[in-house]
Amino acid sequence: MAEMDLVAEFPQPAGAARWAEVMARFAARLGAQGRRVVLVTSGGTKVPLEARPVRFLDNFSSGRRGATSAEAFLAAGYAVLFLYRARSAFPFAHRFPPQTWLSALRPTSPANSGLLSLEVEEKTLPGFAAALRSYQQAAAAGTFLAVEFTTLADYLHLLQAAAQALNPLGSSAMFYLAAAVSDFYVPVSEMPEHKIQSSGGPLQCSEDMLRTASRNLEELSVKDMEKMKEVGNDTNRVCNLPEEREAFSHGYEKENKHLTHEFKELQLKQEAQIKEVKEMWYQEGSELALSSPSEQIAYLLVDRSKLLSKLELGDSKPESQRCMSGNLQKKCAQSHNEDIEKDKTSQNGTERDVEQIAKRLRMVHEEIQRFTDELQGNEKEQSKLDFALENAQLEIEKLKKNLTKLRENDSIDLKKAKEHNQRLNEEILALRTRVRSLDSERKVLGEVVERLKGEIRESQENKQLGNHSPGKTVGAEQKEQNASCREKLKYQQQEEVQQLRQNLHRLQVLCNSAEKELRYERGKNLDLKQQNSLLQEESVKIKIELKQAQQKLLDSVKLYSSPPAEWKQCQQKIKELELEVLTQAQIIKSQNSLQEKLAQEKSKVADAEEKILDLQQKLEHAHKVCLTDACILGKKQLEERIKEATENEAKIKQQYQEEQQKRKLLDQNINELQKEVKILQDKENVLERTNFQQQYRIQQQEAQLKQLENNKRKSDAYLKSNQELLKKVSGLQQEKKALHKECRRFVKQIDVHMRNYNKKCYDHKTKLHRVKNRFIHEVEQRDDRIKLLENENGILRQKLEKEKAFQDQILAQNNNLLLENRKLLEQLTEQEKLIEDNRCTISSVQHRVFFLDKENKQLQENRLQLTEQVGLLKRVIRSIQIFRGQETIFSSTSKYEVLNKILPLSNSS
Numbered sequence: 038m039a040e041m042d043l044v045a046e047f048p049q050p051a052g053a054a055r056w057a058e059v060m061a062r063f064a065a066r067l068g069a070q071g072r073r074v075v076l077v078t079s080g081g082t083k084v085p086l087e088a089r090p091v092r093f094l095d096n097f098s099s100g101r102r103g104a105t106s107a108e109a110f111l112a113a114g115y116a117v118l119f120l121y122r123a124r125s126a127f128p129f130a131h132r133f134p135p136q137t138w139l140s141a142l143r144p145t146s147p148a149n150s151g152l153l154s155l156e157v158e159e160k161t162l163p164g165f166a167a168a169l170r171s172y173q174q175a176a177a178a179g180t181f182l183a184v185e186f187t188t189l190a191d192y193l194h195l196l197q198a199a200a201q202a203l204n205p206l207g208s209s210a211m212f213y214l215a216a217a218v219s220d221f222y223v224p225v226s227e228m229p230e231h232k233i234q235s236s237g238g239p240l241q242c243s244e245d246m247l248r249t250a251s252r253n254l255e256e257l258s259v260k261d262m263e264k265m266k267e268v269g270n271d272t273n274r275v276c277n278l279p280e281e282r283e284a285f286s287h288g289y290e291k292e293n294k295h296l297t298h299e300f301k302e303l304q305l306k307q308e309a310q311i312k313e314v315k316e317m318w319y320q321e322g323s324e325l326a327l328s329s330p331s332e333q334i335a336y337l338l339v340d341r342s343k344l345l346s347k348l349e350l351g352d353s354k355p356e357s358q359r360c361m362s363g364n365l366q367k368k369c370a371q372s373h374n375e376d377i378e379k380d381k382t383s384q385n386g387t388e389r390d391v392e393q394i395a396k397r398l399r400m401v402h403e404e405i406q407r408f409t410d411e412l413q414g415n416e417k418e419q420s421k422l423d424f425a426l427e428n429a430q431l432e433i434e435k436l437k438k439n440l441t442k443l444r445e446n447d448s449i450d451l452k453k454a455k456e457h458n459q460r461l462n463e464e465i466l467a468l469r470t471r472v473r474s475l476d477s478e479r480k481v482l483g484e485v486v487e488r489l490k491g492e493i494r495e496s497q498e499n500k501q502l503g504n505h506s507p508g509k510t511v512g513a514e515q516k517e518q519n520a521s522c523r524e525k526l527k528y529q530q531q532e533e534v535q536q537l538r539q540n541l542h543r544l545q546v547l548c549n550s551a552e553k554e555l556r557y558e559r560g561k562n563l564d565l566k567q568q569n570s571l572l573q574e575e576s577v578k579i580k581i582e583l584k585q586a587q588q589k590l591l592d593s594v595k596l597y598s599s600p601p602a603e604w605k606q607c608q609q610k611i612k613e614l615e616l617e618v619l620t621q622a623q624i625i626k627s628q629n630s631l632q633e634k635l636a637q638e639k640s641k642v643a644d645a646e647e648k649i650l651d652l653q654q655k656l657e658h659a660h661k662v663c664l665t666d667a668c669i670l671g672k673k674q675l676e677e678r679i680k681e682a683t684e685n686e687a688k689i690k691q692q693y694q695e696e697q698q699k700r701k702l703l704d705q706n707i708n709e710l711q712k713e714v715k716i717l718q719d720k721e722n723v724l725e726r727t728n729f730q731q732q733y734r735i736q737q738q739e740a741q742l743k744q745l746e747n748n749k750r751k752s753d754a755y756l757k758s759n760q761e762l763l764k765k766v767s768g769l770q771q772e773k774k775a776l777h778k779e780c781r782r783f784v785k786q787i788d789v790h791m792r793n794y795n796k797k798c799y800d801h802k803t804k805l806h807r808v809k810n811r812f813i814h815e816v817e818q819r820d821d822r823i824k825l826l827e828n829e830n831g832i833l834r835q836k837l838e839k840e841k842a843f844q845d846q847i848l849a850q851n852n853n854l855l856l857e858n859r860k861l862l863e864q865l866t867e868q869e870k871l872i873e874d875n876r877c878t879i880s881s882v883q884h885r886v887f888f889l890d891k892e893n894k895q896l897q898e899n900r901l902q903l904t905e906q907v908g909l910l911k912r913v914i915r916s917i918q919i920f921r922g923q924e925t926i927f928s929s930t931s932k933y934e935v936l937n938k939i940l941p942l943s944n945s946s
Contacts, residue, residue, distance in 0.1 A: 057201075129172040
């Protein structure tokens, strides 16, 4: 399924199948040899924007880290599968750019075979010979394979093929991914075939998140995790971390879960509030849907105030007309009755309007109460969040105190360990001196044994001569002398053998005890150093997180407080950047002119060099022709000229190099300024959009004002017809005045409530922003911890290899000791053949052999203990990897859930 998804999203490039076969053969051959293989990725990826690509999204990476890592792995004995970007840094060659090659290599006369021979000075290319030898050794041994990619599709297909090739190797394969891979890509279905034209407007393309590679890697990591779980069922997750670190990590996990739960609840509440507000404004009508709640309330109150003012104007007019209407009422009773009926109808219309306004006011009161309830609920939630933040700060302070205490304890332990190490070193030196003295004594004893053997041989020869002699008295005397000599020799040999046994026993006991103590103390020192480094890194991370949170708070306050000021500042920055771009363009022009001048000066230098050669030839000719004083003076003058010419040439080269460096710096500044200009242009576009929206709202408000003016004209017409009913309306006016006062009071209260609500909403948003930033920082912190655990795994592997080498050394020493024992046994057997009566020596030698057998058994038991400790360390490493995998799965799932709910997807990689 993963292969089908990858082929659907990225078409398979040409040559991918061939490289897959090559990588499979490479992995199979090295797996049969039992060698470990590392996949190293290096360089950046390219994402094409068209089907026939002209433009690309490029992730910049020089590839130096991958190249140096590949060299280190090859030096450590690994086989390397190097997946790199075209024209990025290559192992053994990234230290020597082509410019230095061109100036350092010198061709010599070609041979008859047609091969070109080159000469190189060691000063110009230091370390070139060693790099060339190491590369040729790796190529000859077949432990290095380089595979090239350019686009994101090439990288993903080749990475998948490499993972499938290394899968059969199991634990002897390792992935070291150092490539800068793009997070975004353009799908094939949305990709235009030809070049995107500028006439179609600005370049706008939507990139999708890259998920295929992460899916494949996740599947591989899940398989590895399953294998590690099967192997690590016996260990039951053994951890080397202390109890305090475990408590610290558990507390952080609980805090993260609690904060994420609260954050989700707040989001749900905010969404429910937004839905309620939208439904309320949809019910009241489409005219006021675009305005805010405070604007709508003000709009209703303005309508009511206008009606009241119109009615008050109507009260002033009838006082002058009452005297005139008395006579008219008597004459036109019928017309008056008709007017009364009309006035009643108009009065009923005004009463309906008043009732509608009252209903609207009731709705406004209900909305105000609802807003107050929501504000109270938000205040409670904010108080809870404040309490949780205070608890978190207290816990952070406690952790800081614990860290300081642990640092002090660790420093004391380190001092004690250093003192103990010094003592052990002194004891080891004393033991070495003892061993040397014993070796010298052993040599002396060997000389004594040889001397005794010679004396025994002489005595035997004398015996034979005595047997042939005729005198009996001489034979008896010689027998007595020989017996006394034999007894003395036996006694001396017994004493020497006993002394040798005692010395060897003491040496072996001292060496074993010293080795055990050294191993124990080294293990303690390593554990203490690791704990100190981890605690220091955690304290630094906590401090950095606190500083970043404070800075983000300040930035958010500034952003919310003064957006128009930032807009003006952005415009000013754009103008300043444009001026800087112009100045830099002028600088580039001046640099071009300087380069032309340098080219002219180079030509002059070449001419001067030709002249120098001519002068040198003339000097040689002058040396051959005559050796007069005049020739010597001319030679000196020519040498001075040559020196001046060489000095001028060196100065010109230095100036040219300095100008090239300046030009590179200016190019970098121009690129940075162009990026800043793009950012500021984007901000301008956003501000223009906001201005356009505000203008659109202003136009809508003007249309509403026009409608109000039309309503005003209609109301004037109604007032003319309602002049006679003003007496009845006067009582209603007083009630309206009272209502008007109440409305003003309510408006003021509403404004106060709305201001408080806006402030609380702002505070709520800032707190949510803090929580979000903190969550992101904690996720980053977990990623850093995962990296630390990976580094620790590498260190433990190196330690295991060192221990294996140490075991091999011990075995070699044991073999040497066994050979020495065999030699001594042979010497003893020879002495037994020569001296039949020396049974005591034979028994002592047998005891010694038995003692050496015991020592060999003890050494074998020590070896078994060391192998068991190595197995325990491997299980610990596997349990740490299991724990790391669980943390990565948990952090990745929580991170993507929060990002999918909160953050909008970014449009740039």
